[in-house]
Amino acid sequence: MPNRTELANAIRALSMDAVQAAKSGHPGAPMGMADIAEVLWRDYLNHNPQNPDWPNRDRFVLSNGHGSMLLYSLLHLSGYELPLEELKNFRQLHSKTPGHPEYGYAPGVETTTGPLGQGLANAVGMALAERVLGAQFNRKGHAVVDHFTYCFLGDGCMMEGISHEVSSLAGTLGLGKLIAFYDDNGISIDGDVDGWFTDDTVARFEAYGWQVIPRVDGHDPDEIRTAIDTARKNTDQPTLICCKTIIGFGSPNKEGKESSHGAPLGEDEIQLTRERLGWKHGSFEIPQDIYDAWDARGKGRQKEQAWNEAMEIYRREHPELAAELERRLNGDLPADFAARARDIIQATNEKAEKVASRKASQNAIQALAPLLPEFLGGSADLAGSNLTKWEGCRPITRLDPEGNYVYYGVREFGMTAIMNGVALHGGFIPYGGTFLMFMEYARNAVRMSALMKLRSILVYTHDSIGLGEDGPTHQAVEQLTALRSTPNLETWRPCDTVETAVAWVQAVQRTEGPAALIFSRQGLPHQNRDAAQIDAIEKGAYILRDCESTPEAILIATGSEVGITMEAAEQLSAAGTAVRVVSMPCAERFEAQSPEYRESVLPAAVRRRVAVEAASKDFWAKYVGLDGAVVGMDSFGESAPAEALYQHFGLTPENIVQTVRNLG
Numbered sequence: 001m002p003n004r005t006e007l008a009n010a011i012r013a014l015s016m017d018a019v020q021a022a023k024s025g026h027p028g029a030p031m032g033m034a035d036i037a038e039v040l041w042r043d044y045l046n047h048n049p050q051n052p053d054w055p056n057r058d059r060f061v062l063s064n065g066h067g068s069m070l071l072y073s074l075l076h077l078s079g080y081e082l083p084l085e086e087l088k089n090f091r092q093l094h095s096k097t098p099g100h101p102e103y104g105y106a107p108g109v110e111t112t113t114g115p116l117g118q119g120l121a122n123a124v125g126m127a128l129a130e131r132v133l134g135a136q137f138n139r140k141g142h143a144v145v146d147h148f149t150y151c152f153l154g155d156g157c158m159m160e161g162i163s164h165e166v167s168s169l170a171g172t173l174g175l176g177k178l179i180a181f182y183d184d185n186g187i188s189i190d191g192d193v194d195g196w197f198t199d200d201t202v203a204r205f206e207a208y209g210w211q212v213i214p215r216v217d218g219h220d221p222d223e224i225r226t227a228i229d230t231a232r233k234n235t236d237q238p239t240l241i242c243c244k245t246i247i248g249f250g251s252p253n254k255e256g257k258e259s260s261h262g263a264p265l266g267e268d269e270i271q272l273t274r275e276r277l278g279w280k281h282g283s284f285e286i287p288q289d290i291y292d293a294w295d296a297r298g299k300g301r302q303k304e305q306a307w308n309e310a311m312e313i314y315r316r317e318h319p320e321l322a323a324e325l326e327r328r329l330n331g332d333l334p335a336d337f338a339a340r341a342r343d344i345i346q347a348t349n350e351k352a353e354k355v356a357s358r359k360a361s362q363n364a365i366q367a368l369a370p371l372l373p374e375f376l377g378g379s380a381d382l383a384g385s386n387l388t389k390w391e392g393c394r395p396i397t398r399l400d401p402e403g404n405y406v407y408y409g410v411r412e413f414g415m416t417a418i419m420n421g422v423a424l425h426g427g428f429i430p431y432g433g434t435f436l437m438f439m440e441y442a443r444n445a446v447r448m449s450a451l452m453k454l455r456s457i458l459v460y461t462h463d464s465i466g467l468g469e470d471g472p473t474h475q476a477v478e479q480l481t482a483l484r485s486t487p488n489l490e491t492w493r494p495c496d497t498v499e500t501a502v503a504w505v506q507a508v509q510r511t512e513g514p515a516a517l518i519f520s521r522q523g524l525p526h527q528n529r530d531a532a533q534i535d536a537i538e539k540g541a542y543i544l545r546d547c548e549s550t551p552e553a554i555l556i557a558t559g560s561e562v563g564i565t566m567e568a569a570e571q572l573s574a575a576g577t578a579v580r581v582v583s584m585p586c587a588e589r590f591e592a593q594s595p596e597y598r599e600s601v602l603p604a605a606v607r608r609r610v611a612v613e614a615a616s617k618d619f620w621a622k623y624v625g626l627d628g629a630v631v632g633m634d635s636f637g638e639s640a641p642a643e644a645l646y647q648h649f650g651l652t653p654e655n656i657v658q659t660v661r662n663l664g
Contacts, residue, residue: 008171009034011077015069018072026069033508042296044150061123072097078296100112111420116159117157123312126422130146132403133325133328138176142318148178149179155187166417172208178239183218183243191258211237213230215445218243219246251269344368345502356524357497373466375428376406379432380432412439413552416449424454429457435474437474440479450486466521470639483620491518492518522560538589541584541601544581545579554609555660557584557611558613559613564653631651
């Protein structure tokens with residue numbers, strides 16, 4: 001039986017060989033954290049390589065994702081479907097082993113990491129989901145939701161501001177089944193971190209309310225085991241295990257140096273490292289006895305089988321709860337959701353209310369949430385402005401984790417990345433709100449959500465200069481373009497209560513990729529529609545107002561500008577211009593429609609087009625063409641009442657009319 005050092009050295013060997021074969025990568029972290037990983041994965045981690053999606057598995061997150069070969073080595077050695085050939089193809093096109101861990105590429109990769117600190121944030125979200133789901137479904141004698149979330153992180157993760165945001169909240173909420181391992185090797189790309197990172201990490205995390213286990217020798221299996229045992233016993237606080245390690249451990253000339261961080265060791269240095277480690281095997285060569293010692297398939301099957309048996313008893317004693325838990329873990333909506341959603345949309349249309357679309361959003365949440373116990377809502381300290389709460393909200397606290405609403409505090413980035421972790425865990429559809437302007441703080445987490453095609457809903461209110469007196473620091477101008485240019489993300493900017501209800505239903509039903517819902521502060525008029533028009537809203541764009549003959553001009557608008565555009569259309573029509581108004585609440589959804597449908601809405605022959613939106617003009621060029629025009633923003637806003645700002649920036653019916661006439 002190989003000893004622990006030999007088993008850890010298998011990780012080191014595979015990591016340095018793969019990086020060398022790729023001629024790029026980061027061998028230092030995998031070599032430095034190999035001993036910690038060996039203890040955690042072989043002695044503690046509950047997982048089944050033959051079923052990576054087993055719901056009650058422990059989650060493992062590599063927040064310092066540049067050390068991806070650590071994770072790939074662990075997955076390969078443990079028996080996941082990640083053959084040696086994939087490790088040899090590290091960082092190559094179409095391999096399952098990209099440079100940073102990518103969700104959906106290799107089995108067992110729980111989340112995409114790379115932007116430092118976000119893996120820790122995802123882990124907080126996973127631990128939050130486990131705690132809330134357990135509180136909602138576990139019953140006396142039935143702990144059917146019961147697992148740990150483990151996270152590796154490095155100095156870079158610690159330096160990123162998001163680590164402060166999410167660790168603070170994790171401590172406040174008492175997420176005691178979250179255990180983080182800090183790879184304290186003192187080295188980053190630029191060298192010794194003493195020149196730019198001298199935080200008292202222990203004091204910092206103790207101040208957050210974490211249990212901190214300091215000064216653990218990250219190369220001593222006994223110390224690592226003792227630390228993990230201590231961490232697992234305390235389920236009232238998250239735990240940070242501070243592991244002192246040597247980056248590039250085993251490399252005679254590069255260990256402890258930045259030169260091992262982000263570049264291959266080189267063939268000569270690899271040979272010297274083999275000799276120093278006593279690793280007598282060739283490149284990518286792993287002896288069978290080491291494979292046998294690492295193989296977690298048998299233990300994994302037993303763990304999952306035991307859980308399956310426990311679930312069977314749970315089903316007998318709590319059949320309705322069991323069915324609901326399985327539905328939510330599968331990501332299925334309630335069987336009657338589609339029919340109930342249609343009723344909600346129809347009732348909304350019949351009310352014909354004039355309200356701000358943020359209020360229309362709250363009304364939609366109020367109608368949908370009783371149908372969707374999987375909703376896990378929240379806001380970044382703006383619940384009263386974003387209107388993300390509903391009458392059935394129950395705040396989640398340290399002492400009461402059975403709720404459905406998270407007060408995230410002023411943590412837009414942290415909120416969004418935590419929501420990503422919740423979505424990855426399963427059992428919930430998370431939504432979270434802030435002002436559209438503050439999407440900028442959360443931008444990278446939004447991108448990660450889209451990259452992983454996660455099922456989360458981003459609620460952004462106060463969407464334009466229409467918020468008024470708070471001025472240009474709070475007035476979104478370029479943010480819609482950023483969202484709309486993000487792959488896999490749908491951005492909805494509805495114009496009234498009906499479009500808002502449809503947008504919410506579509507966001508809920510969307511299973512591959514997040515949805516951003518954009519809402520106004522100011523009141524918006526109801527638009528009259530027939531049944532066919534209501535049905536067409538979900539296509540992303542549709543004809544809201546048409547003329548009897550072929551249109552001479554087409555006006556395209558979204559959100560709060562649809563009402564203004566309708567007024568302009570009335571004026572043009574009264575003056576004898578045949579005009580069509582197209583409401584386009586979701587351009588991405590419209591682009592996904594058939595060419596025939598898109599042509600029916602925006603016929604190519606009609607070249608006289610004007611797009612209207614209180615945001616950056618550039619996005620609309622592809623819809624208006626060289627012969628058209630855009631009424632929008634090409635500067636930042638100002639501080640003044642909304643009505644004055646719309647007049648000042650030309651977002652008026654009169655200016656729209658004149659713009660159409662100027663086109664000839």
